[in-house]
Amino acid sequence: MPQLVGTSRHSGFDQQTLWFRTGRTYAAARWRQWPAATPGILVACFGGKRASPILGGVDSGSVFNCSSSAEPSVRRRIASRRTRRGLDRTFTSEVPVHRRDLLRVALGAASASWLLPGRLRARQDRVLSGGESGDIVVVGGGLGGCAAALAALEAGLRVILTEPTDWIGGQLTQQAVPPDEHRWIESHGATATYRQLRAAIRDYYRRHYPLTDAQRAATALNPGLGSVSRLCVEPRVALAVLEALLAPYRSGGRLTVLLEHEPIAADVERHRVRGVRVRNQVSGRELDLSAPFFVDASELGDLLPLTGTEFVTGAESREQTGELHAAERADPANQQAFTVCFAVDHLPGRNSIIDRPSEYDYWRAFVPRLEPPWPGRLLDLTYSHPATLTPRLLGFDPTGDGPAGRLNLWIYRRIAARDSFREGTYDGDISLINWPQNDYLLGNLVGVSATERERHIARAKQLSLSLLYWLQTEVPREDGGTGWPGLRLRGDLVATDDGLAKFPYVREARRIVALYTVRERDCGRDQRALETGEDPQAVRAAEYPDSIGVGSYHIDLHPSSGGNNYIDFPSLPFQIPLGALLPRHTRNVIPACKNIGTTHVTNGCYRLHPVEWNLGESAGALLAFCLQRHCDPHDVRADAGLLAEYQRTLVARGVELAWPAS
Known part of the structure; x- marks a missing residue:
């Protein structure tokens, strides 16, 4: 039976x-x-x-x-x-x-060899209200999506770009996360267009903001003077610059941008996607989008399940990947925490305390269940140091530098330092709150029902609002008092009614089963040294003959929904292999975000802003090359001549394919 x-x-x-x-x-x-x-x-x-x-x-x-x-x-x-x-x-x-x-x-x-009864006959799909076609459809308007669209547009192609929110820009704008970058970013280690994006953001401030003379003259202008990045900026400024980059193509009719549209279905035949159906989340109107090639630049890898593209989620096992820091047992539901970010300023003497969040009592008492253990309550200034996992006391002071010897969280992701601007421009500093204290651990955005996903987002918002309320009313101050009632939620800076970012900051998505999967042995310093026998201080990351770019960031995994504490350890400046962008079977869908062929571990260094931009730019250039040469992306990797020609087009664009020998 x-x-x-x-x-x-x-x-x-x-x-x-x-x-x-x-x-x-x-x-x-x-x-x-x-x-x-x-x-x-x-x-x-x-x-x-x-x-x-x-x-x-x-x-x-x-x-x-x-x-x-x-x-x-x-x-x-x-x-x-x-x-x-x-x-x-x-x-x-x-x-x-x-x-x-x-x-x-x-x-x-x-x-048995069972045949469907006659009454289960196929019927026709209902008629759509419209359709669009182009040379490339890019699903997801984040940094990878924008870079892919720009590269294709510069090659003369017609592009359709969809985005589920009403802002393009992904983690830099709608998620309110200043760029996490490596220490060489001002000179090398990113594509020329990414550095042009950074320069354009700085020029926007110089043209439109009343900077002090010193800041206006600063080559490496950092308006927020935040410690997390050399370019801490307001999300709206980054949005304005990205919109300006796309504007001439939209006006010229070669770029169609569909905001507040999400993919809901796909038409697939023999591993080729013929079309993707999207729905306007405001009107409910549906469109069929067709093109020879598709880019999945969505934050969660939304196109992969719709197109039947094989993918992985969560943590692989050590047996599967051979990684030193992989889990003993695979768990697809063990995914990094996501975070709902928000912006605040501080007005001394003002009472800007928000209404007590409905889940405040829960989050005030919440202690994460992690291994190794978290040191106490989540809403506290003591947290697990990411590298050592020992308790570490942080500081929080929106009026100054904070206590000596401790990281002042106020400065960490500050996007507007009042002293960078002429007197009277700002009432106070503005800081973005994306801390360990508002990392949401109780559920995932991938691998759950739509209802459960929305429930987790709602609870993550409650966590962030509870963190703000705790900062306003209970956080210990250096003078012995508690709370900073002058902290004001700045929803106007992220254009939302609830004051929180438009979309959660996503650290982990669906990842394709790729022709080549980047593993810890490729870029993790200690495992690389162990397997090559070289000195950890001299060893280099694996070199890929099909490199399409470079990146650098330590491998940084935040606490996970499966109960893991931080996994944080040194990595090596790495290359991006083309094989990691090629699905094993699907022929005309290319990932361009956190959905490439990495593992749970190596995603921790491939998920940052400059790498995502590089992924998108190289993907857009690849598909333009394929249309010109009448081939598929898989053909480019398989043919040494095509690969070399494609790599020359990348170099001509200013894409670095390798790190300097030194």
Whole structure:
């Protein structure tokens, strides 16, 4: 008798696969959510003689998020006949099927070579209200998406750029995170266009802000004088500069920007995406977007599940990756914390205390359950030092430098230092709050239902508001008092009614199963030295013949939803291999954000602003090259002549392919 042996989610938070077994024969019934209120719709049943569930040649346990609570309500997309790896049959249907029918259908597939009854005939998709076509569709308007669009536009292509919020710019703007960069950023280690973006931001301040003479003359102008970055700036300024870079192409008609649009479906045939359907989140209007190539520059890797592109989430095991800092056991749900950032200024003598957040009592008492242990309550100035994991006391003083010998959190991500501007420009400094104290650990944005995802975002917002309320009312001061009631929430700087950033700061997304996966042995200093036998102070990162850029940042994993404390250790200045941007099977979708072929560990140094920009720029240039040469991205990597020619186009653009020998 066939029996249910497990479930998995391999299309993010909106799709579920149920696995059944009869002897050594396995079958799967797949469902997708569309919307939650509708009955389920059977997507496919797979039958094959294998000793374990295998999909597309990849072990489902290592690729797909396991879940037993997914709601099986959904809509059919593309399901094609598969014959490899024991999956000898595929059945498709677009007819609504309720949960009780799922068992009957899947059991039939597991029991024999079962054919769908005649009443489960395919029907036509409903007519769309419109459509657009271009040379490239870029899904996600973050830094990678903007860079990809610009590179393609500069090559003369027509580009469609979609963005789920009403701001482009990703982590630099909508997420309110100043750029985390390496110490050489002012001279090298980034693309020429990324440095031009930084220069344009500084020029914007010089043209439009009343800077002091000293700051106006500063070559490396840093308006916020924050300690986290050499360029701490207001999100609106970065947005204005990015909009200006895109403006001539929008006016010229070669760039279509669809704000507040999210992808909801894809048309796929034989590993090629023919179109992506997006929905306007305000009007509900849907569009079909078609192009020869697609870029997934979304913050969470939204295009991967829709297109059937294989992906990984969470933490791989040490056995899978061979990494020193990998987990003992794989856990797709063990993902880095995300953070809802916000901006505040400080007006001495003013009472700007917000209403007490509804979850304040919970977060005030919350102690993270981590291993190694967190030193106490999350809302406290003591935290785990990322590298040593020992308790470390921080400072917080919005009126000065803070206590000697301690990091003053007020200065850490300060984006406007009042002393950088002429007197009277600002009432006080402005700082962005993205600290360990508002890292949200209780759930994920990937691998959960849409309802659960929204619940986690709402709770993360409550955590951030609770942190602000605690700073206003309870944080210890050096004078023995408590609280800074003059802290004022600056929602006007992020253009939201609740005062919080438009989108959570995402550290980890779905990651493609790539032709090449970057592992710790490639760029982790200690493992690299161990495997090469070289001195840790002299060893260099792995060199890739298919390099498309460079980056540098220590491997920095924040505490995770699976209960891990910080994982923070030195890395080496690294290259970006083209193979990490190429999905194993999908031919015309290229990632350009945190969704490239890294691991849970190496994502910790590939997720930062300049690397994301480099990914997008090289992806856009790659697809322009492919259109000119009438080839696919995979062909470029496989052909030494094409690869060399493509790399020359990158160098001509100012993309650095290697670090200096010194």
